[in-house]
Amino acid sequence: MITLKYFASLRDIAEKEEDSLDIENPITIDQLSDIISKTTPKMGAIIREKKVMISVNEEMASADTIIHDGDEVAFLPPFSGGAK
Amino acid sequence: MSTTTDSKIRIQLEDFSVTDEIEAMKKVSRNIGGITTFLGTGREMSKGESITKLNFEHYPKMAEKKMEEIRVQSIKDFGIIDMSIIHRIGPIDIGENIVLIVAVGEHRAETFKACEWAIAELKRTTPIWKRETTSTGEVWVQDTP
Numbered sequence: 627m628i629t630l631k632y633f634a635s636l637r638d639i640a641e642k643e644e645d646s647l648d649i650e651n652p653i654t655i656d657q658l659s660d661i662i663s664k665t666t667p668k669m670g671a672i673i674r675e676k677k678v679m680i681s682v683n684e685e686m687a688s689a690d691t692i693i694h695d696g697d698e699v700a701f702l703p704p705f706s707g708g709a710k
Numbered sequence: 711m712s713t714t715t716d717s718k719i720r721i722q723l724e725d726f727s728v729t730d731e732i733e734a735m736k737k738v739s740r741n742i743g744g745i746t747t748f749l750g751t752g753r754e755m756s757k758g759e760s761i762t763k764l765n766f767e768h769y770p771k772m773a774e775k776k777m778e779e780i781r782v783q784s785i786k787d788f789g790i791i792d793m794s795i796i797h798r799i800g801p802i803d804i805g806e807n808i809v810l811i812v813a814v815g816e817h818r819a820e821t822f823k824a825c826e827w828a829i830a831e832l833k834r835t836t837p838i839w840k841r842e843t844t845s846t847g848e849v850w851v852q853d854t855p
Contacts, residue, residue, distance in 0.1 A: 634839035707838025
């Protein structure tokens with residue numbers, strides 16, 4: 627099982643803060659976006675169009691990151707902390 | 711979330727004392743000759759709209775990890791003695807403290823550079839988000855203001 631976390635504006639789009647997903651084998655980010663698209667098409671599109679950053683186990687993921695059972699995947703909209 | 715000045719990386723709901731944070735960092739070394747601080751505060755106007763309230767959210771653990779990476783990199787790259795970074799989350803009113811960076815070094819030059827780099831890097835790499843409330847509603851800020 628993998629854990630999915632949605633933050634800030636993405637929580638409104640996904641209509642949830644956290645979700646879990648059973649995977650039989652390791653999957654890619656693209657494969658994950660296909661799975662998410664089935665239940666939340668808008669969220670799937672945002673991931674595919676790379677409008678969000680994705681972290682796996684609190685480290686930034688890249689296109690070739692593989693997600694394994696037990697991983698925590700977080701969807702992160704552009705950051706806006708701090709102040710100018 | 712700790713609110714003591716013992717930890718050099720903190721994310722907390724409570725306000726912080728700039729004086730206390732500087733005094734805590736002064737105790738790190740007797741070789742400190744220069745201290746640069748950056749204090750970010752809640753401003754009223756954003757993109758022509760009047761803001762009534764701010765709210766900050768973070769990704770626990772990852773945000774602290776990124777802030778610690780910034781601290782370690784600042785010490786390594788700029789040759790400062792140490793750095794503390796404190797960021798508040800939750801509701802914040804206009805004029806209140808949001809983020810504080812204290813860079814301490816032997817001389818001023820490296821502390822200025824480290825402090826400027828650290829706040830830019832924090833905004834670039836640390837998963838913290840700001841929600842602004844205006845007269846027209848609430849919006850997540852998605853660009854670097």
